[in-house]
Every structure is written in structure tokens, then in C-alpha cells.
Amino acid sequence: MPEPLISVREVTAAYNGDPVLTDVDLDIFPNDFIGVIGPNGGGKTTLSKILFGILKPQKGKVSFPSGRPNIGYLPQVSRLDHSFPITVLDVVLSGLSSKGTWWRSLTSGHKKKALNLITENGLEGLANRPVGTLSGGQLQRALLARAIINDPQVLVLDEPNTFVDRNFEGELYQLLGKLNETMAIFLISHDIGTISSIVKTIACVNGTLHYHPSNVLTDEVLKVYNCPIDLIAHGPVPHRVLKKHT
Numbered sequence: 001m002p003e004p005l006i007s008v009r010e011v012t013a014a015y016n017g018d019p020v021l022t023d024v025d026l027d028i029f030p031n032d033f034i035g036v037i038g039p040n041g042g043g044k045t046t047l048s049k050i051l052f053g054i055l056k057p058q059k060g061k062v063s064f065p066s067g068r069p070n071i072g073y074l075p076q077v078s079r080l081d082h083s084f085p086i087t088v089l090d091v092v093l094s095g096l097s098s099k100g101t102w103w104r105s106l107t108s109g110h111k112k113k114a115l116n117l118i119t120e121n122g123l124e125g126l127a128n129r130p131v132g133t134l135s136g137g138q139l140q141r142a143l144l145a146r147a148i149i150n151d152p153q154v155l156v157l158d159e160p161n162t163f164v165d166r167n168f169e170g171e172l173y174q175l176l177g178k179l180n181e182t183m184a185i186f187l188i189s190h191d192i193g194t195i196s197s198i199v200k201t202i203a204c205v206n207g208t209l210h211y212h213p214s215n216v217l218t219d220e221v222l223k224v225y226n227c228p229i230d231l232i233a234h235g236p237v238p239h240r241v242l243k244k245h246t
């Protein structure tokens with residue numbers, strides 16, 4: 001068994017002293033593909049902040065047994081102000097800044113890699129467009145390219161299918177499957193179809209975390225986990241549809 005990249009033990013997370021997550025245990029291993037589900041406000045984004053170290057646990061410990069991993073992040077996005085002056089290419093290249101690669105030291109190799117990612121993510125021809133003029137789905141694609149340009153060991157995606165259209169959704173899942181060959185993926189989604197069809201294991205986050213070591217969920221399991229979720233059925237992607245429970 002390889003060592004985990006990130007190990008979370010008995011973590012409580014709080015804002016202004018009020019706990020929103022308690023007693024969370026989780027290991028993220030190199031080839032994991034974890035789907036993270038749970039109700040609004042259940043603490044999914046808070047857990048991702050704990051993984052990054054943006055939010056320090058009130059109690060418990062986050063450790064990195066093989067050294068602090070490089071983490072790529074695709075945030076939950078809304079549209080940007082149209083006057084936002086940064087281009088798609090700049091945004092993608094800014095994903096390199098965590099390695100200390102300031103824009104002055106960017107090479108033609110970096111630019112070529114960014115342009116390839118822009119094309120692979122369905123934004124061919126838009127490299128010089130200001131990101132403020134992109135649609136929500138296009139912006140999400142640009143931010144995904146930004147999240148992976150640094151070849152992270154762990155990729156965290158917060159609701160990547162909020163805006164993307166049906167066509168890109170299929171491509172996105174294929175791309176994530178390919179990326180999972182070289183990086184662990186932690187995918188937050190309300191969409192049970194996404195979860196069941198592409199992830200390997202599931203974490204239900206509802207004030208605490210229940211780890212489910214398979215991608216098949218039954219209504220009973222969700223009840224035991226006390227993890228009510230909004231179930232959305234759509235598209236040609238194979239998926240299970242489960243009833244919402246109280």
C-alpha cells in the first residue's frame with residue numbers, strides 16, 4: 001500500500017469558533033478518484049480548504065507523509081466582470097506561479113504547454129480573449145487548464161459541471177479519467193450521475209465525513225450516512241438515479 005499524499009485525522013473545522021466539520025478522517029492516495037457529495041452547507045468546500053492548508057483545523061491534524069504535494073484547484077466559479085483585463089493565456093500561465101515561476105521567467109515551452117491545454121480544454125482560438133468576456137462554461141475550462149498546468153499530484157475540483165454544456169461534460173469526464181492516471185482527484189459534485197459514473201470511491205460530507213470505498217451508492221447507504229443530496233438525472237452519461245430521502 002503506498003503512503004497517502006494527504007492524511008486527515010480527527011479534524012474539526014470552524015469559522016469564528018463555530019464548528020462546521022467534526023471528527024473528519026480521510027487519506028488521499030496517489031491514484032484515488034474520490035467523489036465528494038453532501039447537502040448545501042455540509043462542509044465540502046471547507047474540507048477542500050483544510051486539504052490546502054487555507055483553513056487551519058480547530059482540532060486534529062493534516063499531514064503529508066511523502067512531503068507536501070502539489071495541489072491543483074478548480075474553484076466553484078461564477079461569471080467575472082466583463083472588464084476583467086486578463087487573457088485566457090495569462091490565466092492558464094498563472095497556474096505555474098505556485099512553483100515560483102514568475103511571468104518574467106516564463107519560457108516558450110511554458111507558453112506552448114498552456115496553448116496545448118487551452119486547445120485540449122475546448123478553447124482553441126480564445127487564448128488572447130479577456131477572461132471577463134468568457135461564458136461561465138468557457139471560464140471553467142480556462143480555470144481547469146490553469147489547475148493542471150503545474151502537473152499536480154492532487155487535483156481538487158469544486159462543482160466543475162456547473163456551467164459546462166453536455167458535450168464538454170463528456171469530454172471533461174474523459175479528461176479527468178486520463179488525468180487520474182497520474183494524479184489523485186477529489187471531485188466535489190451535487191450530481192450523483194457524475195459521481196457514480198466516473199469516480200472510484202465516495203465521501204459523503206454532512207457536518208462530518210463518511211467514506212464509502214466504492215462508487216456504487218444505495219439509498220440505504222445514503223440514509224445511514226445521513227447524506228441527503230439533490231439528485232439530478234440528465235444526459236447520456238451512464239448513471240444511477242436514487243430518490244431523495246429525508
Ligand SMILES: Nc1ncnc2c1ncn2[C@@H]1O[C@H](COP(=O)(O)OP(=O)(O)OP(=O)(O)O)[C@@H](O)[C@H]1O
Pocket residue numbers: 015016020038039040041042043044045046047
Ligand atoms: N468564510 C466563512 N465564514 C463563516 N462561515 C462560513 C464560511 N465559509 C463557509 N461557512 C459556513 O460553513 C458551512 C459549510 O460551508 P461550505 O461552503 O463548506 O459547504 P458546502 O458543502 O461546500 O456547500 P455548497 O454545496 O452549498 O457549496 C456553511 O454553513 C457556510 O455558511
